[in-house]
Amino acid sequence: MALQKVNSAEITPMVSGRNLQKMFQLGDQWVQALRGVDVDIPEGQFVCIMGPSGSGKSTLLYMLGGLDRPTAGEILIGGQRIDSMDGEDLARFRRDRIGFVFQAFHLVPTMTALENVGLPGVFSAMPRDLRDRRAMRLLNMLGMLDRMDHRPSQLSGGQQQRVAIARALFNNPPIIMADEPTGALDSKTGQIVMQMLRWLATKRGKTVLVVTHDPGVASYADRMLNLKDGHIIEDTLPNPEKRNHVL
Amino acid sequence: MFYELSRLAVGNLARARARLVMTAGGVLVGTTAVILLIALTIGLQQAAEAGIGNNASLTEITVYPSWSAGPTDENVPQLDIAAVRAFWQVPGVAAVIPMVYYQGGGELIADDYRNYAQIIGIDPSLLPYLGVGVQQGELRLGPGEVIFGGMVGDYFYDPEATEWQPINVDLYNTPIELRTYSYSGTDDMTNDLNVSGVLNVGTSNYDGAMLMPIEDVIALNEWSSGQEFDLETFKFDQIVVRATSRETTNEVSEAIRDMGYGTGGMGDFLNQLNSFFGTMRLMLGGVGGVALLVAAFGVANTMTMAILERTKEIGLMKAIGATDRDVLTVFLIEAGLVGLCGGLAGVGLSLFLQNVINQAILNAPAGGEGGIMFLPFDPAQIGGNLIVIPPELSLFALALATCVGLGAGLFPSLRAARLPPVIALKSE
Numbered sequence: 001m002a003l004q005k006v007n008s009a010e011i012t013p014m015v016s017g018r019n020l021q022k023m024f025q026l027g028d029q030w031v032q033a034l035r036g037v038d039v040d041i042p043e044g045q046f047v048c049i050m051g052p053s054g055s056g057k058s059t060l061l062y063m064l065g066g067l068d069r070p071t072a073g074e075i076l077i078g079g080q081r082i083d084s085m086d087g088e089d090l091a092r093f094r095r096d097r098i099g100f101v102f103q104a105f106h107l108v109p110t111m112t113a114l115e116n117v118g119l120p121g122v123f124s125a126m127p128r129d130l131r132d133r134r135a136m137r138l139l140n141m142l143g144m145l146d147r148m149d150h151r152p153s154q155l156s157g158g159q160q161q162r163v164a165i166a167r168a169l170f171n172n173p174p175i176i177m178a179d180e181p182t183g184a185l186d187s188k189t190g191q192i193v194m195q196m197l198r199w200l201a202t203k204r205g206k207t208v209l210v211v212t213h214d215p216g217v218a219s220y221a222d223r224m225l226n227l228k229d230g231h232i233i234e235d236t237l238p239n240p241e242k243r244n245h246v247l
Numbered sequence: 248m249f250y251e252l253s254r255l256a257v258g259n260l261a262r263a264r265a266r267l268v269m270t271a272g273g274v275l276v277g278t279t280a281v282i283l284l285i286a287l288t289i290g291l292q293q294a295a296e297a298g299i300g301n302n303a304s305l306t307e308i309t310v311y312p313s314w315s316a317g318p319t320d321e322n323v324p325q326l327d328i329a330a331v332r333a334f335w336q337v338p339g340v341a342a343v344i345p346m347v348y349y350q351g352g353g354e355l356i357a358d359d360y361r362n363y364a365q366i367i368g369i370d371p372s373l374l375p376y377l378g379v380g381v382q383q384g385e386l387r388l389g390p391g392e393v394i395f396g397g398m399v400g401d402y403f404y405d406p407e408a409t410e411w412q413p414i415n416v417d418l419y420n421t422p423i424e425l426r427t428y429s430y431s432g433t434d435d436m437t438n439d440l441n442v443s444g445v446l447n448v449g450t451s452n453y454d455g456a457m458l459m460p461i462e463d464v465i466a467l468n469e470w471s472s473g474q475e476f477d478l479e480t481f482k483f484d485q486i487v488v489r490a491t492s493r494e495t496t497n498e499v500s501e502a503i504r505d506m507g508y509g510t511g512g513m514g515d516f517l518n519q520l521n522s523f524f525g526t527m528r529l530m531l532g533g534v535g536g537v538a539l540l541v542a543a544f545g546v547a548n549t550m551t552m553a554i555l556e557r558t559k560e561i562g563l564m565k566a567i568g569a570t571d572r573d574v575l576t577v578f579l580i581e582a583g584l585v586g587l588c589g590g591l592a593g594v595g596l597s598l599f600l601q602n603v604i605n606q607a608i609l610n611a612p613a614g615g616e617g618g619i620m621f622l623p624f625d626p627a628q629i630g631g632n633l634i635v636i637p638p639e640l641s642l643f644a645l646a647l648a649t650c651v652g653l654g655a656g657l658f659p660s661l662r663a664a665r666l667p668p669v670i671a672l673k674s675e
């Protein structure tokens with residue numbers, strides 16, 4: 001896939017934010033986490049969001065993924081406004097369009113790997129056998145099939161994150177959003193996770209947004225957004241030859 | 248959708264068994280208390296009703312002229328043929344049974360023995376509505392036939408004897424004669440009786456009586472008094488009204504009272520009894536309800552804890568596409584299932600205790616001395632069923648336990664459903 005021009009005007013971007021602002025109330029004080037962010041991300045791009053702690057990375061990611069609402073500004077996903085959707089539509093939107101991966105994995109501790117991967121299917125009323133078959137296929141794709149009956153506590157951090165990625169892929173969403181997916185992993189397992197995300201962008205055409213503050217992780221990306229105090233202060237395209245080095 | 252969410256809820260409960268057992272345990276105790284206390288009132292009520300008499304007496308209404316205006320008042324409605332016709336029109340009436348008593352004197356003769364019996368004339372076609380059964384023969388009154396009350400045969404006596412000594416006579420198989428005395432100058436009359444049946448003992452009003460076709464009794468009265476019978480002015484000695492069911496008895500009674508008559512019968516007494524036991528049931532059920540309420544707080548507490556514990560799980564569910572309503576549904580089903588499980592266990596425990604208690608009472612020494620003194624009746628008489636759990640009570644208790652679970656889980660579940668996903672995911 002050819003690298004898209006940043007802020008391409010000709011093609012409808014997959015993810016698009018306009019003048020995004022977010023205020024949080026902390027006691028009687030207001031914190032401005034985002035101070036007017038404009039971003040367009042074309043389909044299939046692997047974007048890395050970097051910046052110091054508290055710069056608004058997670059806030060931006062959750063907002064673009066419909067987990068939170070902006071105080072001001074517009075969000076378009078595939079050309080569709082999501083900032084004005086009602087809660088139920090937004091939940092359905094997340095279910096069908098976004099796969100989330102978190103630093104803390106957020107697997108349900110009482111469920112097996114297979115059940116965790118199939119959980120999104122519960123909310124789309126998918127029959128159990130279909131759910132299990134699809135979950136198995138995804139676990140197989142991520143090399144975790146032999147652990148499908150294990151509970152999270154029986155899995156290493158890297159394995160748990162792979163289960164979480166499989167879960168994110170369950171409804172075959174066009175967009176994967178990961179908030180510090182390697183933050184709780186050692187660097188070697190972290191690399192495997194990043195390779196998988198890279199592979200999803202390159203081979204499966206997913207649009208991938210990864211929040212991290214690990215510069216090593218950023219080398220997998222097509223594009224890097226650097227955030228500081230709620231502003232994008234840098235928007236760069238790392239060496240295009242470099243981005244395929246893991247394949 | 249609901250099915251998948253239910254399975255998720257069931258799975259969640261199955262995986263947190265310890266919590267399920269503890270919470271459901273509270274509901275179990277509450278449900279058992281409600282069931283046993285209500286079952287006790289049902290048992291006592293059935294025992295009391297068994298003491299009143301058979302079912303037939305509960306739909307029977309005895310009508311008499313209401314003398315409240317004074318016996319001389321011309322306008323007091325009388326038990327005449329107009330009354331009979333009017334009673335037939337009352338909704339809920341199965342039969343109106345006018346009765347004529349023999350007004351003269353007489354006696355029964357079996358060989359050397361004698362006895363008396365009230366002669367009651369009724370329309371033979373209304374016999375089935377009398378609420379009586381026969382121990383010998385048939386319930387049938389052809390012309391000239393009689394049916395004896397169940398105890399008439401027990402008290403014959405020897406007129407020659409110097410001491411009172413009741414003699415038992417088999418009325419059905421012994422030739423019986425009826426001797427009647429006329430007050431209008433003619434000689435006594437003696438007729439051989441054609442006995443078609445003998446009633447069961449305990450059919451209240453008729454134990455010491457004999458039934459004859461109403462025409463025969465009217466003829467006897469005409470013969471005895473020398474006065475002619477006129478249907479339009481005749482006043483029946485008694486009118487018994489049979490209601491279609493226990494439930495309608497009260498309304499029929501009331502309708503007849505509204506027409507200016509007095510009524511009596513077990514039905515009225517039963518209504519008082521029912522309202523007494525209804526009050527008792529409410530009170531005892533309320534006591535059990537308090538236990539269930541305490542259990543409800545337990546469920547609410549557990550659900551709140553569960554939701555605090557599982558805040559991240561809720562955030563995750565929302566992140567992967569669960570709507571508020573999905574989350575609410577899952578947690579409500581969990582809460583309802585906790586209630587239902589506790590209810591099922593409670594029904595099971597209650598049925599078990601029912602057996603234990605009833606068995607213990609059955610085996611307790613009979614009578615007052617050394618027995619269970621607080622029982623107002625002989626346990627043997629009710630077959631030991633002090634605790635009676637009808638299926639409806641079990642179903643009611645199950646529904647109640649489920650509702651308690653749902654009610655207790657509602658607020659925690661609503662809170663869970665409304666949690667913003669980002670907050671839930673970030674919680675520690």
Ligand SMILES: Nc1ncnc2c1ncn2[C@@H]1O[C@H](COP(=O)(O)OP(=O)(O)O)[C@@H](O)[C@H]1O
Pocket residue numbers: 024025026031032033051052053054055056057058059060670
């Ligand atoms: N729910 C919240 N309530 C109050 N303040 C918040 C909340 N979430 C984030 N913030 C604040 O917004 C700013 C950006 O947070 P965040 O996006 O999490 O930063 P990052 O992910 O870059 O570390 C921080 O100052 C943080 O304290």
Ligand SMILES: [Mg+2]
Pocket residue numbers: 057058059
């Ligand atoms: Mg963050």
